[in-house]
Amino acid sequence: MTGKPLAMLGAILLIVSLGTHAAQPPVQPYLAPQALDLAAFLPPPPLAGSSEDRQDLETVLLVQGQRTPQQVAQAKRDDHLSDAVFPFAGEIFGPQFTLDRHPLTAQFFRRTLKDLVQTLMPTKAHFARPRPYELSAEVKPVLAPPMGESYPSGHTMDAYLSAILLARMVPEKRDELFARAAAAGQSRVVAGVHYPTDLEGGRISAVALAVELLHNPEALDDFNRARRELRATLALD
Numbered sequence: 001m002t003g004k005p006l007a008m009l010g011a012i013l014l015i016v017s018l019g020t021h022a023a024q025p026p027v028q029p030y031l032a033p034q035a036l037d038l039a040a041f042l043p044p045p046p047l048a049g050s051s052e053d054r055q056d057l058e059t060v061l062l063v064q065g066q067r068t069p070q071q072v073a074q075a076k077r078d079d080h081l082s083d084a085v086f087p088f089a090g091e092i093f094g095p096q097f098t099l100d101r102h103p104l105t106a107q108f109f110r111r112t113l114k115d116l117v118q119t120l121m122p123t124k125a126h127f128a129r130p131r132p133y134e135l136s137a138e139v140k141p142v143l144a145p146p147m148g149e150s151y152p153s154g155h156t157m158d159a160y161l162s163a164i165l166l167a168r169m170v171p172e173k174r175d176e177l178f179a180r181a182a183a184a185g186q187s188r189v190v191a192g193v194h195y196p197t198d199l200e201g202g203r204i205s206a207v208a209l210a211v212e213l214l215h216n217p218e219a220l221d222d223f224n225r226a227r228r229e230l231r232a233t234l235a236l237d
Contacts, residue, residue, distance in 0.1 A: 027107075029114035030219040036212050038123040038152070038205050045129045045151040045197055056195035060132045060139055067190050072142050075187040078155065079143055085109040085162050088184065092176045096233055105226040109162065112213060116158055119209055124148040133192055141192035152201025153194045159184035160206035168214075169227040170236065 046052035077087065083099055083106060090097050099106050129151035133139040148154065163181035167174040185202060188194035213219040231237045 027110045027114055029118055030111055030216050030222075031115050031119075031212060033118055036119050036209060038119060038208060039126040041208070042123065042127075042152065042201055042204060045127055045195075045201065048129075052197070056197055057132060057136055057139075059196050060189055060192060060194075061136070063189050064140060064192055071187070071190045074183075075142060075191040078159075078184045078187040079191070081113065081155070081158060083110070084113075084158060085166070088159065088162050088180060089166055089173075089177065092173050092180060093170070093230075093234060097230075101233055102226075102229055104222070104229045108219075108222045108226040109165075111222070112161060112165070112209075112219070113158065115213065116154065116161060116209060120152070120154045120157060120205065121148055123152065123205070124150075124154070127151045129195075129198070131193055132195055139192045143191045143193055146193055150194055151198045152205050153185065153188050153198040154202065155188050156181075156185035156194070156199045156202030157205045157209070160203045161210055164206060164210040165213075165223065166230075168223070169230050170234065172236065 046056055080087070085105070086097060086099050086102075125148070127149065129149050131141075131145070131150045133141045133145075146154075159181040160178075163177040167177045170177075181203075185199040188199065189196060214223065228237075
């Protein structure tokens, strides 16, 4: 088979391949919508114009005045949420902690991210706190404007959710994981897109979501599969 028939066969195979890829089911959250109402128990952010609110903004400006190129570079790395668990914990678990070697871990955290987003965005809308740069022209963010309002911090929530779940899988690295989560949260203040109190809201939100996930049978089954995969790769069992 040569010439046009061969070219046509190649085109057909490409179309079939693309169609198969496109037909992959979308990643679904574990929890039902509205399963967790964060706004019902999260403390509200500081009242606009209050002394605490002003202190929050002053801290953002202080951090901005002291930020280094290295901190800015880290803030930009920490901004990416797609399969973020791997860069998040890569320095802790070592070079073997990669996406291609941990398909079960990757799929578990992709689904938990869906839960995070569907839980987080209504909460941000409920509190409707403006971003620091929206209130003060003195704030110079180093990232593109993020989606949603400021409180609670979704990236901080994601970092602490990763730390909580990974620490349950690998308790030997608990301290390092939570230190990494704290640093990832601070990156959001460095970037000029969050206040310090947004980070605390994100941390509390992560704890609440982790509890819900670990009480969900399907999520718990996938958590245990990911745990076995990760511990085997790290030669901990």
